[in-house]
Amino acid sequence: MILRELMIKAQARLRAAQIENPGRDVRKLAAAALGVPSERLTLMSESAASAEQVTHFESLVSQRLARKPVARILGHREFWGRDFEISADVLDPRGDTETIVLEALKTPAKRLLDLGTGSGVLAITLLAEWPEAQAVASDISNAALAIAKKNAAAHEVAGRAEFCCSDWLDAISGQFDLIVSNPPYIAESELPGLSADVTLYDPKIALSPGKDGLAAYRKIVRDAKNHLVLGGRLIVEIGASQAIEVQKIFTQTGYLGVACRQDLGGRDRVVTAQVAN
Numbered sequence: 001m002i003l004r005e006l007m008i009k010a011q012a013r014l015r016a017a018q019i020e021n022p023g024r025d026v027r028k029l030a031a032a033a034l035g036v037p038s039e040r041l042t043l044m045s046e047s048a049a050s051a052e053q054v055t056h057f058e059s060l061v062s063q064r065l066a067r068k069p070v071a072r073i074l075g076h077r078e079f080w081g082r083d084f085e086i087s088a089d090v091l092d093p094r095g096d097t098e099t100i101v102l103e104a105l106k107t108p109a110k111r112l113l114d115l116g117t118g119s120g121v122l123a124i125t126l127l128a129e130w131p132e133a134q135a136v137a138s139d140i141s142n143a144a145l146a147i148a149k150k151n152a153a154a155h156e157v158a159g160r161a162e163f164c165c166s167d168w169l170d171a172i173s174g175q176f177d178l179i180v181s182n183p184p185y186i187a188e189s190e191l192p193g194l195s196a197d198v199t200l201y202d203p204k205i206a207l208s209p210g211k212d213g214l215a216a217y218r219k220i221v222r223d224a225k226n227h228l229v230l231g232g233r234l235i236v237e238i239g240a241s242q243a244i245e246v247q248k249i250f251t252q253t254g255y256l257g258v259a260c261r262q263d264l265g266g267r268d269r270v271v272t273a274q275v276a277n
């Protein structure tokens, strides 16, 4: 079958299933099925795809029709310009989380801790940006830590990273210049409103701590204070409606310079603060 026709039909099926951006998704899936960069698809569009390529493409499109996000189908996601392996055991990293990286990079750090590292995007990105830095990356999920370790090796920062299975800071020792975290923060009441792409595929433990969604902040903000050097910073991602509540948790715990930063969409996304120096 001619590639162009195959792609047009697939787009129509995704559109009928009300999947946003069907053209973009079909290009990525077609490129993966053919094993070529997506920039080559136009050049190849009048060529016939082999029976094997058609079968592979159809199986990828069926997964998208079952609402599986393209990054999960392909098993990798780009974050801060680098490619990260992902699996069913980790959150599919979101572009909005790059707001933490942007904030963190404003002040260099030598020792950093990433709580709830998932695929390792935050710890690994910061280690790659700061060649002198050392990091501890922790998660309560050993399966997630296994993916983070693979990503650290792929980005050649494994020698500067330590991985630790811990319930937030319970098993963490040592002092850090910077602690970052993108904890689960969706309130229980908001879970039914999430799209199937999220609820069917992101691990529940990565999405919500239950109840009002603030439990992880209460624990992290309280315990991080004991692991930050004087002047050290804590930077956490928040849900767009949580800025006031989370800043209050920081202020009541005695942090200084508590501030909120917005993502590229203008939504409140990160709370940053430091311990007294």
Ligand SMILES: C[S@@+](CC[C@H](N)C(=O)[O-])C[C@H]1O[C@@H](n2cnc3c(N)ncnc32)[C@H](O)[C@@H]1O
Residues within 6 Å of the ligand: 090, 091, 092, 093, 094, 097, 115, 116, 117, 118, 119, 120, 121, 122, 138, 139, 140, 141, 144, 166, 167, 168, 182, 183, 184, 185, 205, 206, 207
């Ligand atoms: C929203 S995901 C963030 C993953 C990754 N940092 C990112 O930004 O893509 C939250 C992570 O916190 C981990 N987590 C959930 N509860 C935890 C706990 N009590 N202690 C440590 N990690 C936890 C989950 O396994 C998950 O990997």
